[in-house]
Amino acid sequence: MSRIYVVVGAVAIAVLAGVTWYVTTGDADKFAQCRAGAVGTGAASIGGPFELMNETGKVVTDTDVITKPTLVYFGYTFCPDVCPLDNARNAEAMRLLQDRGYDVQSVFISVDPERDTPEQLADFTSYMHEDMIGLTGTPQQVKAASQAYKTYYRKHEPEEGQEDYYLVDHSTFTYLMFPELGFADFFKRDETPDAMADRVACFIDAAAN
Template structure:
């Protein structure tokens, strides 16, 4: 065996060991988080979420890294929504209060899909009314669309000149953990106790993984 061949063999062996270690870590992480019994989605929960740029209640442009500094319950809706959004956000707020009583620091996040009416000031007032910890976000139509696409949400404005138009939209709440991204989502029929239970489970699992 020539010296060059030996060096190549060592490099290949190191690469194989590195890949094996990475796969073992990844599978271990998946296993620990999966034990919380979260929702299933085609392509895996990791297919949901991603970077975004939006505008907060102070009119500042923020990114996902600025927002998700702690475990977060994220909901896409709009402030003029007559029934669904208030109920879903109230459920999330109640789950946050349950978690706070248990010692878990979780923030609710509301992302508007109606940038035409939902200015930073409007979103800020709505968020603070729903919960003092809630972060309200809006943005340009392009920014909102990009965030919605990243989280695989749906929305469609009813056409017409009426200022009281409605917007059809999906109603999932996403659990985002720093360092892990979206790890679960909650449907409308899941109550605050279930949201709090699974959220606490994921937080504990992430702590065991060192994140």
């Protein structure tokens, strides 16, 4: 039986439209030249502590994982198109950055812990990029991580007899996180690998100054 998955972006957009992306602006904002579009003022509200399971089954925290500039994405491996496309884009941006000498990585956090085992995540991330890390956990742990990053997801209940074939609506932003500075910016789906690499490089260079 073929599986049909639909990521309902409209719901995610509606939820995230109400999220204000607070950053420090003006002279104190060392990243001002790197940002795309207008942003509000204040302290960053995206990101925070989490406790999840990596691809080897080991429990890790945000400080264990985000040890360098990191692209963070919430999705699921059974997603037929959106997640593979977004993460392939993230992987290509990482390759471009690494070719320029930048030390970066990517994290894929599953919002489908029922199906996304550590082994399943390892297959997905290793196919995308050797420096992409897959994380899963209990439903409670995944929910806590999602809330910290202000993301949205919702599982559709499967029809009887099709328990393995269900949809998960989810938001599709990619977040740039730094180990000490935390949230730097987010990237929409329409950003190209080259544009993403350029902006990430800008943030890394600015953070080093």
